[in-house]
Amino acid sequence: MENLFKRYQHEFILGIFICIYIAYFTIASFLRYDNFYAGRYDLGNMDQTVWNTINGRIFQTSNENGVIISRLSAHADFLLILISPFYLLWSSPKTLLLLQTAVLGLGAIFIFLIAKEILKNKNLALIFGFLFLMNPLMQFSNLYDFHAVTFATTLLLSSFYFLIKKKYFLLTILLALSGIAKEEIWIITSFFGFPLLLQKTKIKLLGLGIIVFSLAIFVYLVNYAIPQNLRGQHFALAYFSDFGDTSTQVVLNILLSPQKLFLTIFNVNGLSYLFKLFLPLGFISFLNPFTLIFSVPSLLINLLSNNSQLREIYYQYTSTITPFIFISGIHGVKQFLKWFPKISKFYVAAYLLFFMLSYAYFLGPLPGTKNPSVDMFTKPYSNKKIIEDFLTRIPENYTVAATNNLGAHLSHRKSVATIPAGIDQAQVILFLLNDVSAQPSLLSQKEMVYSLKHNRNYVEVFEKDDFVVFKKQGFLL
Numbered sequence: 001m002e003n004l005f006k007r008y009q010h011e012f013i014l015g016i017f018i019c020i021y022i023a024y025f026t027i028a029s030f031l032r033y034d035n036f037y038a039g040r041y042d043l044g045n046m047d048q049t050v051w052n053t054i055n056g057r058i059f060q061t062s063n064e065n066g067v068i069i070s071r072l073s074a075h076a077d078f079l080l081i082l083i084s085p086f087y088l089l090w091s092s093p094k095t096l097l098l099l100q101t102a103v104l105g106l107g108a109i110f111i112f113l114i115a116k117e118i119l120k121n122k123n124l125a126l127i128f129g130f131l132f133l134m135n136p137l138m139q140f141s142n143l144y145d146f147h148a149v150t151f152a153t154t155l156l157l158s159s160f161y162f163l164i165k166k167k168y169f170l171l172t173i174l175l176a177l178s179g180i181a182k183e184e185i186w187i188i189t190s191f192f193g194f195p196l197l198l199q200k201t202k203i204k205l206l207g208l209g210i211i212v213f214s215l216a217i218f219v220y221l222v223n224y225a226i227p228q229n230l231r232g233q234h235f236a237l238a239y240f241s242d243f244g245d246t247s248t249q250v251v252l253n254i255l256l257s258p259q260k261l262f263l264t265i266f267n268v269n270g271l272s273y274l275f276k277l278f279l280p281l282g283f284i285s286f287l288n289p290f291t292l293i294f295s296v297p298s299l300l301i302n303l304l305s306n307n308s309q310l311r312e313i314y315y316q317y318t319s320t321i322t323p324f325i326f327i328s329g330i331h332g333v334k335q336f337l338k339w340f341p342k343i344s345k346f347y348v349a350a351y352l353l354f355f356m357l358s359y360a361y362f363l364g365p366l367p368g369t370k371n372p373s374v375d376m377f378t379k380p381y382s383n384k385k386i387i388e389d390f391l392t393r394i395p396e397n398y399t400v401a402a403t404n405n406l407g408a409h410l411s412h413r414k415s416v417a418t419i420p421a422g423i424d425q426a427q428v429i430l431f432l433l434n435d436v437s438a439q440p441s442l443l444s445q446k447e448m449v450y451s452l453k454h455n456r457n458y459v460e461v462f463e464k465d466d467f468v469v470f471k472k473q474g475f476l477l
Contacts, residue, residue: 010112010122010123010125010126011112013126014108014109014112014126014129014130017108017129017130017133018105018106018108018109018133021101021105021108021133022101022102022105024366025101025104025105025139025142025143026097026098026101026102028143028373028376028377029094029097029098029100029101029142029143030094030097031376031377031380032143032145032376033093033094033097033408034376034380034384035375035376035379035380035381035384036381036384036387036405036406036409036432036434037375037376037405038093038145038146038405038408039145039404039405039407039408039435040402040404040406040407040408040410040411040416040418041145041404041407041418042144042145042146042147042316043093043096043097043145043146043408043411044093044407044408044409044410044411044416045061045071045074045407045411046080046096046145046146046147046148047093047096047146047408047411047412048061048062048411048412048413048416049061049071049080050080050083050084050087050095050096051087051091051411051412052414053080053081053084054084054085054087054088054091057414058081059071059072059078059080059081060414062414062415062416062417064417064418064421064422065417065421065422065425066399066400066401066415066416066417066421066422066425066426067415068414068415069229070229072225072226072229073226073229073230074226074235075148075182075183075226076180076182076183076221076225076226077147077148077149077180077181077182077183078180079148079151079177079180079181080148082177082180083096083099083148086099091412093146093408093411096146097146100142100146100147100150100151101142103150103151103153103154104138104141104142104150104153104154105133106154107132107138107153107154107157107323108129108130108132108133109129110154110157110158110160110161111125111128111129111132111157111326111330112125112126112128112129113125113161114157114160114161114164114327114330115128115129115330117161117164117165118164118330118331118334119330119333119334119337121345123345123349124333124345124348124349127349127352127353128326128329128330128352131280131281131326131352131353131356132326134356134357134360134364135280135322135326135356135360136280136313136359136360136363136364136365137277137280137313137318137321137322138153138318138319138322139364139365139366140313140314140315140318140365140373141153141315141316141318141319143365143373144314144315144316145408147316147319148181148182149181149182149185149316149319149320150316150319151177151181152178152181152182152185152319152320153319153320153322153323155174155177155178155181156178156185156188156294156320156323156324157323157326157327158170158174159171159174159175159178159189159192160192160291160294160323160327162174163192163195168196168203168206171192172206172210175189175192175210175214176189179214179217182320183218183221183222183226184218184222184297184298184301184320185320186214186215186217186218186221187214187215187218187297188294188295188297188298188320189210189214190210190211190214190215190218191293191294191297192210192294193206193207193208193209193210193211193214194207194211195207196208196210222234222247223247233245233246233247234247237250239305239306239307239310240304240305240306241306242260242264242304242306243257243260243304254300254304261304264303264304265303265304269308269311270303270311272311273302273303273311273313274303276313276363277313277318277321277325278325279355279359280325280355280356280359280360281325281326281329281332281352281355281356282351282352282354282355284329284332284333284336284351284352285325285326285328285329285331285332286328286332287331287332287333287335287336288328288331288332288334288335289328289332290328290331291324291327291328291331292324292325292328294323294324294327295320295321295323295324295325297320298317298320298321299321302317302321313363329352333348333352336348381434382465383464383465383466383467386464386467387406387409387432387464387467388409390462390467390469391406391409391410391430393477394410394428394477395477396413398427398428398475398477399415399417399422399425399426399427399428400413400415400416400417400426400427400428400429400430401416401417401418401419401421401422401423401425401426401428401429401430402416402417402418402419402429402430402431402432403418403419403430403431403432403433403435403438403445404418404419404435404437404438404439405432405434405435405438406430406431406432410430418439419431419439419445419448420439420440420444420445420448423448423452426472427471427472427475428469428470428471428472428475428477429452429458429469429470429471430467430468430469430470431445431448431449431466431467431468431469432466432467433445433446433449433466433467433468434466449468452470456473457472457473458470458471458472458473459471459472459473461477
């Protein structure tokens with residue numbers, strides 16, 4: 001055992017870091033759910049899709065009005081279908097949270113392997129594995145409920161590793177898994193085909209196949225499959241209305257309007273976003289930025305969108321950018337050491353640790369940082385057991401409308417509406433009036449409760465502090 005540890009001490013230490021990461025973020029995610037900090041959007045709707053799938057209603061969910069629809073009306077995250085067998089072991093939203101944390105944590109293995117392959121130095125490879133786990137961009141995407149696209153962080157890292165190792169079968173499988181995490185990832189997977197065009201004939205054909213297949217799938221999903229389910233264009237096209245009304249117009253205007261493109265990207269908001277993305281590694285990614293090309297599709301989507309949330313670091317929108325910032329960072333270190341061979345690797349490691357730890361302190365969510373995201377630990381909801389017990393007593397055949405913060409606890413139903421939608425049709429209406437981000441506002445939801453209390457068509461059946469429940473006249477509860 002002693003000899004084994006000496007030989008693989010870096011791998012053992014990395015394994016300890018990964019276990020600590022998975023343990024903390026699993027507990028934190030579970031407590032967010034238990035204390036109603038997770039919502040229908042985006043945990044309950046994902047959970048409902050997976051639960052419906054394992055119960056024979058493949059890739060179905062319900063919209064905010066409680067109408068049963070295909071999940072393809074929103075996104076082509078077919079990875080949820082592959083996840084569904086885990087519900088045979090544990091049918092709970094916590095299964096998704098656990099899987100998400102485990103997959104993200106295991107991404108550090110591929111960071112380590114890529115760094116070891118490129119830098120030929122296990123110490124620096126271990127440092128990069130640690131930096132990956134400490135990166136607030138990934139930690140926030142881990143904490144913000146659940147999204148299939150977060151799996152792409154690790155899947156794209158593993159794809160890149162097998163690309164440089166020339167393991168083309170595994171590369172193809174992992175690219176396919178990456179693509180089914182979200183529709184726009186197919187553009188990124190197409191980029192993996194270009195390096196293969198430089199190889200021998202058979203590999204060239206594989207590269208060409210990856211490019212053509214990936215782009216064809218993307219075009220089909222965005223222009224046909226999703227609009228057909230929506231009975232209209234992809235909802236996200238509205239984010240790019242400055243560039244056109246259709247996907248074709250948007251692409252053409254982006255390509256043919258370089259001045260507008262430049263001004264849209266390099267404004268104050270865009271530069272601030274780019275600063276926050278690359279600061280954790282001290283901008284070392286720019287020393288050898290070639291692999292950043294893989295992140296261009298996601299960067300353009302976020303930078304050109306009129307939805308400012310896409311340029312925040314607190315959501316899942318960095319999931320397909322983070323892998324290539326780190327890969328470019330690894331190449332950047334290699335380039336730096338080539339330029340300055342006399343500078344000790346210790347100082348390079350210290351430089352990286354300084355930036356990441358400083359960034360984590362000022363902007364990260366961990367305990368002990370300047371603005372930690374620890375409400376799930378420090379502000380537990382006192383009536384959570386009472387609410388959970390009540391929710392289990394609602395008959396499955398009743399139509400339900402609930403506030404967003406209750407939605408993830410009611411998602412094992414064929415249909416659930418999200419207040420303010422669905423109130424008129426629901427037979428049971430549930431409010432938890434403690435959500436500062438309630439829609440359309442917390443005050444409006446309180447006014448809805450007041451109105452329902454004076455509506456003869458409804459009966460108040462339960463009230464405990466912020467938790468209020470109504471049912472329609474004539475229904476037993």
